[in-house]
Amino acid sequence: MEYRVKDISLAPKGRLMVEWAERHMAVLRSIKESFSERQPLKGVKIAACMHVTKETAVLMLTLKAAGAEIALAASNPLSTQDPVAAYLASEGVSVFAWKGMTEREYFESIARAASIEPDITMDDGGDLTVMLHKLSIGEAKGLDYEVAKEIVPPDAYKRVVGGTEETTTGVIRLRALEREGKLLYPVIAVNDSMTKYMFDNRFGTGQSTLDGILRATNILLAGKNVVVAGYGWVGRGIAWRARGMGARVIVVEADPIKALEAYYEGFYVTDMREASKIGDVFITATGNRDVVREEHFLEMRDGAILANAGHFNVEISVEDLERISTSKRRINENVEEYTLRNGKKLYLLSEGRLVNLAAAEGHPSEVMDLSFGNQALAVHLLWKKKGKLKPKVYRLPAQLDRRIALIKLKSLGVRIERLTPKQVEYLRSWTA
Template identity: 75%
Template structure:
């Protein structure tokens, strides 16, 4: 077991953090207990590239207790909780993660995790999956290929039964691989499960993104004009939570159906050019690049705050901001001030990286319980069915969604209605 973390002496603190998270994750506790007895993953190697948080730790320990050999790398240079990483290193997890990784260190960590020769990959954003596929297809562009080639062979994909993907961004990349005919093994898009995106993306990101902004700035949301770019499940959650805090919310959305939905949900809908002049706080959640760029920065009020809730730090064009700024200075650990030629000052949070993880602790444990319950069951599904699956992007069966929901409801003490045999028959019949 290898590891590279910031400070192994932080492990006792990490242990307490993980225990706190597990107390609030009844679905994963249930699965962990069951898997610990059955050992369904015995002899299986899992390489994971995920945000190293206390919730992720509960998932990794669940997989370990199920019999798997697990190696973990960070899926964002700023999202690692160092005490948690240290604790996992003492618990038999090969982990390569620390907060503040440089770009080459980040990709080296991914390659080191993959060097165990995985049967299953678990990804959060697609960086692990893309590295493996670049090596396999001989696509030599990018630092991920250069560093991956130092640690991994080009035939690494041959031993992989399948993979899982946690995020919207990652699923987009996987579907592009599939469309190009380059996807080499089946991948389950955990993000597309209802008990993931309807809860994690909406309630989890909605709350934790605002939490990150508040921790970094301590501003008052009430009365602010908050611009939310993107009205997918993440954007919906952010918009509704900002509205709940008393903000006036403007939604920027290119999809006409989503834009219409935002309008009828009671939000002002506009393009970014118009919104740039009105916003006090800007939060991107699109999965696309250059959503806010030079022409928008120059229109913004002095004091405007910029935050990103998308997976990669490409939605706010930091390169444009760096290029046009007269000067910049660090206000605190997670806020940088940029002085523009028009003498206005803009404030960028966490380098434009995932604000909820870089400036806060990520999603609440209660909601990650659902997402990681999906992850654990997806691994078992892949082991059971991988021989019959083609290299495609799959969704988990609806029966697993319902199973996770039932476990969660039982833990919450919630009773739901049961259909009578007559009602079931009525719903299954075409005749009245």
């Protein structure tokens, strides 16, 4: 078994972290128990590109208990929990991840995972999937392709029966491939499951983003003007939790329906041009690029803080920030101070990368239990249906979504109502 981690001697610490997470992940424990008995993935090769956290480790070990062979790479250069990576390696998972990767090391690690010629891919952001697609057509563009062509067979995609995608950004990329007729194999958009986006995106990112900002800066949120760019499920989670901590929240949104929703939920809604003049803390959560850029930086208050909760580090234009700054210095591991040419100082957190994972520990285990329950069931479904699905983006079937919710409710000790036969019939009838 091949692996590359920062320090394998950290494995005992990682084991304790993973045990703690698993204790709070009842859905995955239930699935793991079932998988262990039946071994439905025996001999299946899985290449995964995901945040290497204690919660991800519970998912990987669940799939391993089902009989799968797994190669795991990080989906962000700064999000890996090194003790967890070491523990997974000690448990027989081929891990290629450590915190603080260079860009080349990041893509090399994804290529190492892909080089096992997987049956199933698991992605968080689409980098693994896109890499395999670039190789298939000999796309001579991008560092990912340049690195991968030296490591991964160009026809590695031919063995893949299907894939999964964890996050909004990755689903956007997959739908673009599907729209252009270039998607090579079926992919289940786990992000589109209700037990994922309504909980992970809203409750998980909402809490963990503020956790990352506070760990990095220790500022008082109460009384601050917090600008949240994007009012999707992630943005609304951040906005509601920032307001709950006493912040005055300003929402910047391009979609008129989402903007109207934010307005009627009591937030001040405006564009980034106006928000840049009054914000103290800026949090991006759009999935788009250059959301905060040069003209906004120059209008900001002295001391404004910039944080990103989107998957890729493109939402805050670091290129613009570098160009209009006369100097920069590192305040701590996750805070860089930029002095602009107008004399103002701005503070960028975690290099503009995912602040909740780079500066904190990511989502709480309880909410990732739902997301990764979806992932485990999606992998199982893909293998059961190998050769029967077209190269399209699919949602996980509603009954599996409901199964996850029911397991979680049972673990919480929550009872729900059961419809009587007459009630069921009434809801099915048009005659009433």
